[in-house]
Amino acid sequence: MGKRFGILTSGGDCPGLNAVIRGAVLKGETVYGQEFVGFRDGWWGLVHGEVMDLDRSVVRGLSHQGGTILGTSRFGPYQEPDGGAENIAKVLDRLDLDGVVAIGGEGTASASKRLYEDGINIVGVPKTIDNDLDATDYTFGFNTAVEIATEAIDRLRTTGNSHKRCMVLEVMGRHAGWIALYSGIAGGAHAILIPEQPESIDQICAWVTSVKKRGRSPMVVVAEGFKLPEMSDAHSTKGLDGFNRPRLGGIAEVLAPLIQERTGIETRATVLGHIQRGGVPTGFDRVLATRLGMATTDLIADRGWGQMVALRGTDIVRVGFDEALANHKTVPQDQYQEIRVIFG
Ligand SMILES: Nc1ncnc2c1ncn2[C@@H]1O[C@H](COP(=O)(O)OP(=O)(O)OP(=O)(O)O)[C@@H](O)[C@H]1O
Numbered sequence: 403m404g405k406r407f408g409i410l411t412s413g414g415d416c417p418g419l420n421a422v423i424r425g426a427v428l429k430g431e432t433v434y435g436q437e438f439v440g441f442r443d444g445w446w447g448l449v450h451g452e453v454m455d456l457d458r459s460v461v462r463g464l465s466h467q468g469g470t471i472l473g474t475s476r477f478g479p480y481q482e483p484d485g486g487a488e489n490i491a492k493v494l495d496r497l498d499l500d501g502v503v504a505i506g507g508e509g510t511a512s513a514s515k516r517l518y519e520d521g522i523n524i525v526g527v528p529k530t531i532d533n534d535l536d537a538t539d540y541t542f543g544f545n546t547a548v549e550i551a552t553e554a555i556d557r558l559r560t561t562g563n564s565h566k567r568c569m570v571l572e573v574m575g576r577h578a579g580w581i582a583l584y585s586g587i588a589g590g591a592h593a594i595l596i597p598e599q600p601e602s603i604d605q606i607c608a609w610v611t612s613v614k615k616r617g618r619s620p621m622v623v624v625a626e627g628f629k630l631p632e633m634s635d636a637h638s639t640k641g642l643d644g645f646n647r648p649r650l651g652g653i654a655e656v657l658a659p660l661i662q663e664r665t666g667i668e669t670r671a672t673v674l675g676h677i678q679r680g681g682v683p684t685g686f687d688r689v690l691a692t693r694l695g696m697a698t699t700d701l702i703a704d705r706g707w708g709q710m711v712a713l714r715g716t717d718i719v720r721v722g723f724d725e726a727l728a729n730h731k732t733v734p735q736d737q738y739q740e741i742r743v744i745f746g
Pocket residue numbers: 412413414415475476477478479480506507508509510511512513516529530531532644645
């Protein structure tokens with residue numbers, strides 16, 4: 403039975419990817435005698451057979467390093483002219499590889515499922531700062547993003563207080579407002595705006611005004627995917643991403659002048675952007691990522707193709723791609739209402 407496997411990282415990067423790679427290589431080598439290569443730049447490396455060796459010496463000291471040593475992209479495995487399961491099977495054969503470990507978010511898992519159904523030996527590891535994968539209680543990278551966003555709120559608060567301004571912080575979150583919700587609660591925001599829950603500008607201004615009336619400086623946290631009720635799509639002025647989806651970002655800059663104009667309170671917008679995805683992972687994310695990487699070696703040793711490793715409670719479990727992709731994990735209405743009652 404083959405013992406050589408290829409690892410790739412796909413979609414947006416996130417803190418903890420390197421810790422997964424390290425966990426897999428260390429346990430795979432030590433316990434199972436497995437060998438690994440890394441595909442460069444996501445699916446692109448798999449489609450084109452571009453690999454780097456991954457062994458103990460390469461992964462040394464990687465658990466605290468942000469980004470991914472393999473590189474990542476939004477290139478798709480079925481992308482013409484060289485993509486598709488038939489060609490990928492030939493690449494795996496040529497490189498003498500028995501299977502693929504794809505570390506990625508919902509899009510990467512959808513692509514993996516399709517490849518699995520087309521006969522490729524593949525397993526998944528869930529990642530994304532957005533925490534929107536239903537397969538797992540938490541994705542690694544999310545905790546780090548929340549810490550960074552919370553620190554940003556703390557910093558905006560002191561400058562906001564000094565100038566008696568309303569501060570609006572925009573965080574990532576295309577379909578799911580988890581980063582906004584968690585960092586907003588941690589930072590004591592006066593309003594949290596998420597993609598799952600439209601709020602009117604009148605309501606937002608009512609919260610801001612009531613904060614100001616108490617003599618405090620209002621702090622609003624908004625996810626990039628938030629929409630006012632009259633908006634049909636999330637705010638996007640930056641063109642398309644590598645997979646032809648609108649790039650989001652800038653809703654804070656739309657809201658700030660509206661708030662200022664309606665409330666008379668000087669208002670400033672900050673877009674946190676990719677700062678949330680860079681740099682060292684938190685301890686929590688390093689542990690989660692390392693455990694997921696290690697559990698992946700058990701999964702491939704068992705030839706558990708078509709499954710992902712995932713966190714359920716404190717256990718690392720296995721979930722089929724079908725089940726993993728059945729639902730998108732958005733913020734439930736009751737969890738939002740729980741905190742909304744104290745806005746303003
Ligand atoms: N249903 C699909 N079939 C084939 N390929 C897909 C599919 N969905 C996504 N892909 C490919 O996989 C790539 C990675 O997916 P995506 O860009 O959505 O990132 P992700 O893995 O969801 O991570 P994140 O959302 O955290 O950035 C896409 O850019 C696209 O090329």
